[in-house]
Amino acid sequence: MSRQPPEIAKDFRHAIRLEWWTLVWMSTVIAAMWLTMGGSKAMQSALIEDVLSLVPALTFLLAARFENREPTAKFPFGFYRVNSLAFLVSAVALGLVGAFLIYESATTLLAQEHPTLAPVEMFGYQLWSGWPMIAALVYSVVPPVIIGRMKEPVAKRLHDKVLHTDALMQKADWQTGLAGILGITGIYFGYWWADSAAALFIAASVMKDALTNIRIASAELLDGAPRALDRADIAADAQRLHARLSARWPEGEVRLRESGRYIVAAVDGVGPDSAEVPPLETLMGDDDGWRLSRLGLAPRQAAADE
Numbered sequence: 001m002s003r004q005p006p007e008i009a010k011d012f013r014h015a016i017r018l019e020w021w022t023l024v025w026m027s028t029v030i031a032a033m034w035l036t037m038g039g040s041k042a043m044q045s046a047l048i049e050d051v052l053s054l055v056p057a058l059t060f061l062l063a064a065r066f067e068n069r070e071p072t073a074k075f076p077f078g079f080y081r082v083n084s085l086a087f088l089v090s091a092v093a094l095g096l097v098g099a100f101l102i103y104e105s106a107t108t109l110l111a112q113e114h115p116t117l118a119p120v121e122m123f124g125y126q127l128w129s130g131w132p133m134i135a136a137l138v139y140s141v142v143p144p145v146i147i148g149r150m151k152e153p154v155a156k157r158l159h160d161k162v163l164h165t166d167a168l169m170q171k172a173d174w175q176t177g178l179a180g181i182l183g184i185t186g187i188y189f190g191y192w193w194a195d196s197a198a199a200l201f202i203a204a205s206v207m208k209d210a211l212t213n214i215r216i217a218s219a220e221l222l223d224g225a226p227r228a229l230d231r232a233d234i235a236a237d238a239q240r241l242h243a244r245l246s247a248r249w250p251e252g253e254v255r256l257r258e259s260g261r262y263i264v265a266a267v268d269g270v271g272p273d274s275a276e277v278p279p280l281e282t283l284m285g286d287d288d289g290w291r292l293s294r295l296g297l298a299p300r301q302a303a304a305d306e
Contacts, residue, residue: 004068005290008261011157016064018151019057022166025143026054026173032136038129043184045101045199046140046176049206053144053173055093056166059086063162067260080293083260084220087161091213094169098207105199112192130184137180144173156229159261159291161216164229168209176202226258237284237291238263244283249297262293270297 004012030050037043063086071078148170155163179198186194216227226238238256245254245267252267265283277297281289 007288007290008158011154012064015151015154015158015160015163016061018147018154019060019163019166022057022147022170023054025147026050026057029140029143029173032139036129036132036136038133043133043137043180045104045202046137046180048100049097049176049202050140050173052093052097053166053169056090056162056169059089060160060162060166062086077259080260080262081221083160083162084217084258087165087213088217088221090162090165090169091210091217094165094206095210095214098203098210101199101203102207105196105203108196109193109200128188130188133184134181137177137184140180141174141177144170144177148174157288159229159235159288161213161220161229161261165209165213168213172202172206172209175205220258223257225256226263237288241265241284241292244285248283252297259293261291263291264294265292266296266298268298270299 030047033043033047033050037047063082066079066082069079148167151163151167151170154160155167179202183194183196183198186192186198212230212232215232219225219227219232226235227233228235238258241263242254242256245252245265249267249270252270255266255268257264277295280292280295283295284292
């Protein structure tokens with residue numbers, strides 16, 4: 001296989017549009033947050049997370065430019081695994097965000113720093129600076145909720161972990177906005193710790209998603225069995241494919257690995273009469289047939305000679 005299967009071409013183009021929308025809308029969110037953040041730790045944490053939330057979108061768009069290129073002499077198997085590399089970059093970026101936010105919020109809580117939100121002048125009136133912050137946070141919730149929900153079904157159909165990570169980042173963004181609103185409101189009522197506590201809650205949620213994604217990305221780059229989008233367990237379609245290949249060649253040893261959004265299968269030790277490979281889509285059954293990109297059969301005699 002050297003080109004993108006037509007079954008996913010429409011969804012792939014839609015995913016690219018969603019990522020461009022993400023860059024545009026999140027840039028407006030970042031601008032609003034930067035103009036109003038003041039000295040709030042929750043606002044600063046939310047701003048940093050919003051900036052880092054652009055990384056998955058950028059890595060997806062970059063990977064999309066390489067994924068469907070033809071194989072070359074230096075890369076004879078093509079560039080499908082650029083998606084796996086982009087997934088690792090996105091997961092590590094998410095982890096760096098979580099680690100930084102945990103450090104910032106925890107040190108502020110331990111130092112018992114009391115944030116002060118001084119009044120600001122707007123349109124000739126003195127206004128508590130927390131109100132513009134809350135308005136910016138409310139706005140920061142809306143684009144991630146809409147775009148993130150649009151990405152989730154596309155990511156599942158494409159089996160795209162980068163896009164799925166981006167949807168998780170969007171979820172973290174709107175959760176950050178809500179937590180930030182609670183933190184600013186807490187300062188208004190005299191609870192100085194509410195601001196940093198909200199930032200710490202945000203950081204813990206981000207770090208949990210990051211560690212899960214790093215585990216999945218590492219397994220993929222180490223030729224591990226195909227993993228599910230949202231956890232480190234073996235994907236359900238990969239388990240079904242393994243069972244079908246084992247039933248068809250019970251004497252062979254079945255091995256599966258992930259290559260970007262695709263699955264590569266090998267069956268070693270099959271009988272000499274099993275040299276012919278059937279159409280790959282039939283082996284996937286009712287699953288997405290395009291996912292199985294390659295199947296290699298090693299006859300029993302050939303395996304013994306090795």
